[in-house]
Amino acid sequence: MSLVRLEGVAKHVLLPDDTRLEILRGIDLAVAAGDHVAIVGRSGSGKSTLLNLLGMLDTPSEGAVWFRGEPVRRMRRGRLDRLRGRNVGFVFQQFNLLAGRTALENVEMPLGYAGGRAFWTRRRAATEMLERVGLGHRIDSTPEQMSGGEQQRVAIARALVRRPALILADEPTGALDVETGGTVMELLDDIASEADAALVTITHDLHVAARARRHFRLEAGVLTPFDLTGAGAPGGDPSGVVVAPELAASVDEPGPAAADPGPPAADPDQPAVDPDQPTAGRDRHPAPAPRPDAADEREAAEVAS
Numbered sequence: 207m208s209l210v211r212l213e214g215v216a217k218h219v220l221l222p223d224d225t226r227l228e229i230l231r232g233i234d235l236a237v238a239a240g241d242h243v244a245i246v247g248r249s250g251s252g253k254s255t256l257l258n259l260l261g262m263l264d265t266p267s268e269g270a271v272w273f274r275g276e277p278v279r280r281m282r283r284g285r286l287d288r289l290r291g292r293n294v295g296f297v298f299q300q301f302n303l304l305a306g307r308t309a310l311e312n313v314e315m316p317l318g319y320a321g322g323r324a325f326w327t328r329r330r331a332a333t334e335m336l337e338r339v340g341l342g343h344r345i346d347s348t349p350e351q352m353s354g355g356e357q358q359r360v361a362i363a364r365a366l367v368r369r370p371a372l373i374l375a376d377e378p379t380g381a382l383d384v385e386t387g388g389t390v391m392e393l394l395d396d397i398a399s400e401a402d403a404a405l406v407t408i409t410h411d412l413h414v415a416a417r418a419r420r421h422f423r424l425e426a427g428v429l430t431p432f433d434l435t436g437a438g439a440p441g442g443d444p445s446g447v448v449v450a451p452e453l454a455a456s457v458d459e460p461g462p463a464a465a466d467p468g469p470p471a472a473d474p475d476q477p478a479v480d481p482d483q484p485t486a487g488r489d490r491h492p493a494p495a496p497r498p499d500a501a502d503e504r505e506a507a508e509v510a511s
């Protein structure tokens with residue numbers, strides 16, 4: 207069974223002048239445990255919108271999202287929030303770390319929302335995760351005292367500290383130099399495969415894309431599978447990738463300047479926002495519409511079982 211599945215998903219928004227902006231159209235995508243999917247596309251092609259739908263931060267205008275075989279639209283808000291908090295880890299281009307807080311505080315933050323043992327052992331879990339990303343010696347440093355690569359590693363530790371089944375990375379190397387980006391991706395890849403987590407990476411960088419098992423390109427809201435055959439046999443050296451011309455045509459010019467600015471930094475004063483999910487694109491994406499309370503919890507429970 208797939209972990210998360212989009213079926214016939216479309217997303218459109220009504221602009222202030224009453225015209226309808228079609229952001230995504232007819233998206234079918236299933237991601238299973240242990241899978242690594244890369245999605246490439248130009249800035250504005252709908253990549254972040256798609257990632258927010260996969261992470262159940264946003265709801266589709268048409269079509270359905272399924273998580274472990276259960277239709278997400280049937281879930282009540284509280285349950286959906288818990289499910290997301292427990293199972294989805296987001297990594298963003300701009301890291302979204304809390305300024306003025308130490309690496310340890312940043313990483314243990316998501317566990318502050320966890321219950322039981324995970325809550326009481328959060329400090330140890332966060333320390334271990336920081337050691338895992340090679341920052342055991344920097345647990346008391348704040349983001350301001352760290353390099354971009356270090357900050358992104360803290361962000362990865364924060365995204366993974368709850369051992370999410372689904373890791374969603376939105377241009378995780380967009381703010382890093384090529385070499386640091388490579389190290390960060392390798393780490394993300396390693397930790398994801400150790401835990402048999404599904405990893406979806408959105409990227410402008412074809413070398414980053416080449417690390418994935420499956421490739422898609424997003425163009426004007428339409429998702430098309432892509433065979434990165436030029437990269438050679440599976441497991442081949444990603445740096446030896448020969449970029450297929452069609453794929454090269456579907457990404458922007460390389461370099462961080464091509465990337466969109468990403469979501470705003472998480473605000474520590476914002477209540478009720480799970481910091482491991484700093485509501486990507488909060489500036490542009492409206493909060494998901496409140497679910498009609500008609501949704502019958504018993505029915506949802508049956509679907510879940």
Ligand SMILES: Nc1ncnc2c1ncn2[C@@H]1O[C@H](COP(=O)(O)OP(=O)(O)O)[C@@H](O)[C@H]1O
Pocket residue numbers: 219227229247248249250251252253254255256466487490491492
């Ligand atoms: N809530 C929204 N209201 C209006 N336009 C939006 C909204 N969300 C996204 N868009 C627009 O949809 C397009 C796709 O956005 P996005 O998913 O952020 O693209 P990408 O991540 O590929 O750069 C962009 O043109 C963006 O401005």
Ligand SMILES: [Mg+2]
Pocket residue numbers: 253254255376466468
């Ligand atoms: Mg984006």
